[in-house]
Amino acid sequence: MAGFLLLPLIHPDARSSAADAGGGQRVRIAEVSVNVPDVALKGTDGRTVSLRAALDDGRPVMLQFVFTTCPTICPLLTGIAARTRQDLGKERERIRAISITIDPEHDTPSVLRKYAAIFDADPDWMFLTGSLPDVVAVQRAFGAYRGNKMNHAPYTFLRRSPRDPWVRVDGIVHAEVLEREVRKILGTP
Amino acid sequence: MYREGILPSGENMRGETRGRASLSGAMGACANCHRRSGMGSFExxxxxxxxxxxALYRPSDFHGSAWADRAAPDRKKPWPAYTDESLARAIRQGIDPAGRSLDAAMPRYSLADADLRRLVDYLKSLSAGESPGVTEEVIRFATVVDARVGRDRRDAMLDVLRAFVRDKNAGTRREAARARAVPGPESRKNRAYRKWEIDEWEVTGPEETWGDQLEARYRRRPVFALIGGISAGGWGPVHRFCERFEVPCFFPDVAAPGIRGPGHYSVYFSRGVALEADALAWHLGGDPEVTRPLEVVQVYRDDGPGKAAAAAFRESLARTAVGSVLRDVLLPAAGEPPARFLETLPEGNRFSAAVLWLSGSDLRRLGEPAWNAASPRRIYLSSTLAGTTAASSLGAPTERVRLVHPFPLPGKEGPGLTRIRLWLRARNVPPGEERVQANAFFSVTIVAEALDRLLDFFSREYLIERVEHMAEDSVTPASYGRLSLGPGQRFASKGCYILRHVPGTGELIPVGDWIVPDTP
Structure with missing residues (x-):
């Protein structure tokens, strides 16, 4: 488990927006320290991508772990990411989005390509797969590995730059909450 | 609407969550989260x-499923039973009958009145039917045995299933009597108890006639599900029977499921030889030693596995663009192959690889074929069909031979096999075909574990959903390395190794990593 820089805090903004949403949904936002392993993953075109290079392309980054046959959480996480990117408009080009499958043996590049198309993913949104050990290593680095993929947690990770800490958004977040977090990172309120 | 997210008009059903994720079509279909059984999920x-x-038309403290209590956001504030009106409000506005917001994950759907009525009617009928094969006392299963399967393999599977059932039924602690004595929700576990029976359905004659044989047996004495099963050839008729009668079939021991894509009711260890074929093409496509254009001759029997392997390989190889199948050598489905049949292959260096989709005994009959100094440069064998020791009988230099191997590396089978060995010994089951025994043990164990979760709610759909969920968590006492499923996934093992011989030793080592072919 990656060490926490700070104790997970209930973010005041998130709490208030969660209250807007009602239903007792709480979104926890915390800074986490992540040592990204140096692994080569594959994009939807089947080409090899260095994960570190993809994360450090000079832009802020938003990262999620999903799998395409997931019944509940992933369509929502991906759907909220899609809505956020849509709402950001032209601004979305300033933030890289990466979705990494946690079921790499099923979610091959061609399966991910179809999944990305369902959500109208824009060109700055990558979907990555890889070998199972590599994908497990990445999940462990982010403190997101739960063994059985059906037990995975609804995390969205954000980072302004390689020098900044990762921010972990935990919960099925409201698209507006996510957009607000993204805009903070982009510096465009 | 429920299963596919398509409105009667043909348009996609659309929903939006409170978090403004919009979901349409299959992504927004009710069954995506609530599953085909309607029993929901926990993720x-x-x-x-x-x-x-x-479940809906009773108050929320009704124990409709193992998860009913977990699904209530606050157990101290149960909601009253739904009515048609409050259900409509829940679907359209996300409000429960007590006036509270539903979970943020639940989309709200703007449905026309007529569509909404149809959906509500469907929910009322969902999983309300009877459960074939289940009586008050007995739950009946069957296993399908192809009469052509040799005695060793057949006994290996049946011995394990029989021992398991003996064990299971002997382990009763008078649950049936206790269920009668203690009424109420606490006794659900006791009420769920059923004596197990597994019928052995032997199918004989041409595969085209199997469908009728299975139907006749099923009509005579219905079963809840099929467990395991074994074939020496194809499996397509069993697969189609299961789809037609909506009978789940869990993990038959077959080299070729005989289908291109997954169905709904049959769950397999893997795509069998078709997976091997795809992995081999994938490997050849990335092998720097392969000279292009690669020309391949493949030899196969005119039977289910042979045809499935050859067709998949031809298609996959064409996709990789490294080369093509130059020639198919088709041997009759049964009987001994013609002596020295490889001599009928093209002369000289016109091809650089031979792929032999043949059994160990067929390979042993090859004799001393005309392997010359240069050609074929590589000979590929199927580990599923030929086993791992057939290469030595090939008469060809073993450094040319490669094995397509959808199993763990030899010697690295893991603790699963130890577990099954101990289990068998404790029950006086004679050691036999180890792969078959291990596979049968996995099939029957996972069904029993999944069935436990159903309690007394005997839904086939729910059983499949539980197996999908549990496959990844089970310690795999099967001959496969890692088995994993997910919603809608029907092939649990998805990759292969390519093995080569270490010169001078009998050792087999991998060429490169575990391959998971990307088959669009």
Whole structure:
């Protein structure tokens, strides 16, 4: 488990927006320290991508772990990411989005390509797969590995730059909450 | 609407969550979260409650499923039973009958009145039917045995299934009597108890006639599900029977399921030889030693596995663009192959690889074929069909031979096999075909574990959903390395090794990593 820089805090903004949403949904936002392993993953075109290079392309980054046959959480996480990117408009080009499958043996590049198309993913949104050990290593680095993929947690990770800490958004977040977090990172309120 | 997210008009059903994720079509279909059974699911802290009529039209403290209590956001504030009106409000506005917001994961759907009525009617009927094969006392299963399967393999499977059932039924602690004595929700576990029976359905004659044989047996004495099963050839008729009668079939021991894509009711260890074929083409496509254009001759029997392997390989190889199948050598489905049949292959260096989709005994009959100094440069064998020791009988230099191997590396089978060995010994089951025994043990164990979760709610759909969920968690006492399923996934093992011989030793080592072919 990656060490926490700070104790997970209930973010005041998130709490208030969660209250807007009602239903007792709480979104926890915390800074986490992540040592990204140096692994080569594959994009939807089947080409090899260095994960570190993809994360450090000079832009802020938003990262999620999903799998395409997931019944509940992933369509929502991906759907909220899609809505956020849509709402950001032209601004979305300033933030890289990466979705990494946690079921790499099923979610091959061609399966991910179809999944990305369902959500109208824009060109700055990558979907990555890889070998199972590599994908497990990445999940462990982010403190997101739960063994059985059906037990995975609804995390969205954000980072302004390689020098900044990762921010972990935990919960099925409201698209507006996510957009607000993204805009903070982009510096465009 | 429920299963596919398509409105009667043909348009996609659309929903939007409170978090403004919009979901349409299959992504927004009710069954995506609530599943075909309607029993809901539990995933990563999000509980999806059951939506069968039986569960909805009763107060929320009704124990409709193992998860009913977890699905209630606050157990101290149960909600009253739904009515048609309050259900409409829940679907359209996300408000429960007590006036509270539903979970953030639940989309709200703007449905026309007529569509909504149809959906509600469907929910009322969902999983409300009878459960064939289940009586008050007995739950009946069957296993399909192809009469052509040799005695060793057949006994290996049946011995394990029989021993398991003996064990299971002997382990009763008078649950049936206790269920009668203690009424109420606490006795659900006791009420769920059934004596197990597994019928052995032997199918004989041409495969085209199997469908009728299975149907006749099923009509005479219905079963809840099929467990295991074994074939020496194809499996397509069993697969189609299961789809037609909606009978789940869990993990038959077959080299070729005989289908291109997954169905709904049959769950397999893998795509069998078709997976091997795809992995081999994938490997050849990336092998720097392969000279292009690669020309391949493949030899196969005119039977289910042979044809499935050859067709998949031809298609996959064409996709990789490294080369093509130059020639197919088709041997009759049964009987001994013609002596020295490889001599009928083209002369000289016109091809650089031979792929032999043949059994160990066929390979042993090859004799001393005309392997010359240069050609074929590589000979590929199927580990599923030929086993791992057939290369030595090939008469060809073993450094040319490669094995397509959809199993763990030799010697690295893991603790699963130890577990099955101990289990068999404790029950006086004679050691036999180890792969078959291990596979049968996995099939029957996972069905029993999944069935436990159903309690007394005997739904086939729910059973499949539980197996999908549990496959990844089970310690795999099967001959496969890692088995994993997910919603809608029907092939649990998805990759292969290519093995080569270490010169001078009998040792087999991998060429490169575990391959998971990307087959669009």
């Amino acid at each position: 990563g802290g999000t509980a999806v409650r059951p939506v069968t009529g039986q």
